[in-house]
Amino acid sequence: MPISIRDVARQLNLSITTVSRALDGYDDVAEETRQRVIAAARELGYAPSHTARQLRRQRADAIGYILPTSGPRFSDPFFSEFIAGLGDEATSRDLDILVSTAPPDSAAERQLYERWVRSRRVDGIVLSRMRAYDWRVKYLLKSHFPVVALGHTLLAEDAPQIEINARAGFAHLVQHLVERGHRRIAYIGASSDLTLQVDRLAGYRDGLATAQIPFDASWIEQGDLTRPSGYQAALRLLNLSEPPTAIIGVNDLTALGAMHAAHEHGLVVGRDIAVAGYDGIEDSEHAQPPLTTINSSVYSLARRLVKMVCAIVANEPLAEPRTLIEPELIVRGSTGG
Amino acid sequence: MPISIRDVARQLNLSITTVSRALDGYDDVAEETRQRVIAAARELGYAPSHTARQLRRQRADAIGYILPTSGPRFSDPFFSEFIAGLGDEATSRDLDILVSTAPPDSAAERQLYERWVRSRRVDGIVLSRMRAYDWRVKYLLKSHFPVVALGHTLLAEDAPQIEINARAGFAHLVQHLVERGHRRIAYIGASSDLTLQVDRLAGYRDGLATAQIPFDASWIEQGDLTRPSGYQAALRLLNLSEPPTAIIGVNDLTALGAMHAAHEHGLVVGRDIAVAGYDGIEDSEHAQPPLTTINSSVYSLARRLVKMVCAIVANEPLAEPRTLIEPELIVRGSTGG
DNA sequence: TGGTTTTTCCAAAACGTTTTGGTTAGTTAG
DNA sequence: CTAACTAACCAAAACGTTTTGGAAAAACCA
Incomplete structure (x- = not known):
């Protein structure tokens, strides 16, 4: 049903390698061939399978955020602003936000974080509502997993963070x-x-x-x-x-x-x-x-956090691993x- | 760095097939062997790569929801309640919610939906803020993509939905x-x-x-x-x-x-x-x-929508493709x- | 003309799982 | 004892891409 790269290659009588390299901008594909590939892909409605790309490139192209919910009456506008900021920054980078929900400091919360980390479900994680001795920070740092936090803990080792004073x-x-x-x-x-x-x-x-x-x-x-x-x-x-x-x-x-x-x-x-x-x-x-x-x-803080965790994922040095903002x-x- | 099934198999001197089938509960693995596999997996901290499973099983294990944002001052509590409901129901089913953001009826919105559908990024999509002649419904139905909506359109063909009267x-x-x-x-x-x-x-x-x-x-x-x-x-x-x-x-x-x-x-x-x-x-x-x-x-509506789209994904018949709820x-x- | 370089394509391997279709040894029944 | 069946394991293929490492033809230069 969905169009695969093999369908495009077959239509053009080219290898899947050439189709892939043409679409990805490699310079060892003739420009004329590239244009034919691009046209055929568009005509057939081909888009690469995100899953297959993830597996090959070892990237999830998603940032994770677990919403600290506590049932039906969860209507703190802080979180809708925060998610909007996360989402807008992620979207501008062709990433998605993977959201899950768990009551804070629960077994369910723990299982979720562990599941995400172990199965490489997301490339990085944004934390908020920091606890003084936050197990999440300990766990994610120990796992060498890309993480950023809004706020700080009282732990000896802390996640990269943005903090309002x-x-x-x-x-x-x-x-x-x-x-x-x-x-x-x-x-x-x-x-x-x-x-x-x-x-x-x-x-x-x-x-x-x-x-x-x-x-x-x-x-x-x-x-x-x-x-x-x-x-x-x-x-x-x-x-x-x-x-x-x-x-x-x-x-x-x-x-x-x-x-x-x-x-x-x-x-x-x-x-x-x-x-x-x-x-x-x-x-x-x-x-x-x-x-x-x-x-x-809240919105711009969220955007900065996504930017920050993306830099970590890309192994770029962080300009400021800890940013302290003076509030107004x-x-x-x-x-x- | 992350433990793969090969590491587990090597430690036990078994094939990766046996390890996989043991962990997945197949009855053609001896019970004693299964226990050894489970113990070794736990000891090594092995969890299956979500991506590899997705690819093999053709499942994203995620439901998509695009938040209709319009910039920094996005603080409608409707959406934090809605997302909490989506998230809680998804979590109870070991699924995640993939969230992205786009201004409603924009080119960005269109690109996002198309990207998700074409690359099989999500298994199904939840819609809200229905438009009378909603292109999203037309596109997703035409693509035979699992979709449910909160509310209805005025289109001849409509998505499965929950509607408040x-x-x-x-x-x-x-x-x-x-x-x-x-x-x-x-x-x-x-x-x-x-x-x-x-x-x-x-x-x-x-x-x-x-x-x-x-x-x-x-x-x-x-x-x-x-x-x-x-x-x-x-x-x-x-x-x-x-x-x-x-x-x-x-x-x-x-x-x-x-x-x-x-x-x-x-x-x-x-x-x-x-x-x-x-x-x-x-x-x-x-x-x-x-x-x-x-x-x-809002919260329980969101939960019902997730339940509904999961039934569609699983090719189960919907008890009620259109539910009309009398409001209070x-x-x-x-x-x- | 022959050797070298460049262009442009391609097969195979890789990613990490799950599933298919065997194979082999042990057990059972006639 | 022999044929049939069962238990329990396994190699290979599959999923859909990207990357590696060639190969072959064309172009260039001495």
């Missing part, structure tokens, strides 16, 4: 709130397994220290990076005998959930209470009022801006 | 608004190239006719399924000399944008104006007030519920 960003965010007169500043975090939590909490504490505000553990809550968990955590904070006058969410979704809780508590966000987040997802602009956040351009604070109505 | 859903939604006392009900749609627009507009008009409200073209606006376009369209509607008292968005993002415009216009959504959407994305619950919408469980109206605060 969240610690500085958070300190800056606290400073912004202090300048707005806030002294009771709460923080809703995530699991301390995730290095993003480690960094952002550290930044928060840096900011407090700089402003000489004593750290108070009752201002700390934990969510799971989702809007509902941010909502629940904020309800608890708002029910304190001395509630905070400002809440920082570990990410935008958490902060959006906290805004919801504040609204339900009869507070006017931006006047009675300040709320801020992190990531700069599109939803943060559309909140009411718009959410103050720290912008990390975007002040909007949710902190009275 | 949006027409009836919209009529019902209009009825709901009429019961709430609304007679000036506007509709913000999308491009009429998309069959979702054709169906939802028809349902809107059905609802007006049933309520004996004359259709008024000045209540019709067009967006592009994004929040910002919904916002702009709603501003225009609200600036009419006789503005509508209710606005229906073609999808939830459009409606959320319209809510934003209403807020800016000083209107209280759910009291001064009603707004409703379609899709039931998670964001619709979290709007303030929560958005009345028509629920279509979810009344929330945005329509005064």
Whole structure:
């Protein structure tokens, strides 16, 4: 059914070698022959079998990304932006993104990564949602498998990465709130397994220290990076005998959930209470009022990661195996801006 | 570097045939031999090359989905839910989802589909955002390529599909608004190239006719399924000399944008104006007030589509080549519920 | 004219599996 | 004892390309 190179060769009474070399631009095929081959291939609708090329060239022409899903209500816009960036960069290089899904830190996740690596299903892997002692990094580095990460781990050996300086960003965010007169500043975090939590909490504490505000553990809550968990955590904070006058969410979704809780508590966000987040997802602009956040351009980060992993696959030296990007604070109505 | 079946065979002094048949469960290998093979494979960390298996078995073990992207601000939660559903169902079947990105109805999109089909890159393709005269359906059917679609086209021959009865859903939604006392009900749609627009507009008009409200073209606006376009369209509607008292968005993002415009216009959504959407994305619950919408469980639809395309790939008869699902109206605060 | 170089084609091997079609030794039944 | 059957292994072919290493004819130069 599908046209193979043998069909083209037969029609032209040439060898399959000549057809292959003609289509691939080898200079030992006469130009006239090349044009005949190109015309016949087009006429017959021939395209090389991707699988056969993969096998011969030892290339999958795909970059892998495992989406950390947790069931049906998986609607974090971070990931649709991230995948769009991965996809657009891959497409521009005639690569595809191979996507699979697994709950983070599960046996299923492990099996997937191992399956991909062992069977050479993809040429490289992009990681996100880094854990402090991330087995994925250990495994992939040990396997000498091309990998890049958004964010860092606390491991002695780490994957090549792009990192946003969240610690500085958070300190800056606290400073912004202090300048707005806030002294009771709460923080809703995530699991301390995730290095993003480690960094952002550290930044928060840096900011407090700089402003000489004593750290108070009752201002700390934990969510799971989702809007509902941010909502629940904020309800608890708002029910304190001395509630905070400002809440920082570990990410935008958490902060959006906290805004919801504040609204339900009869507070006017931006006047009675300040709320801020992190990531700069599109939803943060559309909140009411718009959410103050720290912008990390997810789409372009994703594109850079693909570029980076492709360089590794091609055995090119990385200009910068670790890139640290200074984030940008975007002040909007949710902190009275 | 990677372990091949030859390494396993050499270690056991067996043929590669025996190793292959032992691992694949053939009954012409002695049980004792099989156990030795399994142990050696595990010890050596052998996994079959996916590529070589693909070539021999003529299977890609992947389902393709091309994400209709339009640049960096691509953050429609519909797609992260959809991909999560695709991925989870595929994973449960030891398949992967191959994702690529292209602007809808572009040359790039066409090239991608053709590349995938011709090179047998994927075993089947899932389509969404159906166009009325969708070239993709024509091309894939003509190529006898396994394909399933979320939604229908207006073509004489259509792909196997799952369809939500949006027409009836919209009529019902209009009825709901009429019961709430609304007679000036506007509709913000999308491009009429998309069959979702054709169906939802028809349902809107059905609802007006049933309520004996004359259709008024000045209540019709067009967006592009994004929040910002919904916002702009709603501003225009609200600036009419006789503005509508209710606005229906073609999808939830459009409606959320319209809510934003209403807020800016000083209107209280759910009291001064009603707004409703379609899709039931998670964001619709979290709007303030929560958005009345028509629920279509994106995640489970995606899972069903994967199941369906796998049946086609396996040459199994489809229980239902066309499934029509009746949607559920979810009344929330945005329509005064 | 003969030797050397260049052009342009081609057979075979390679990639790593799975499947086909045997072969051989051991066992069983008449 | 002999013929038929079964168990359990194996070489070769297959999948569809790309690459290696020639071979042969034409062109060039002394």
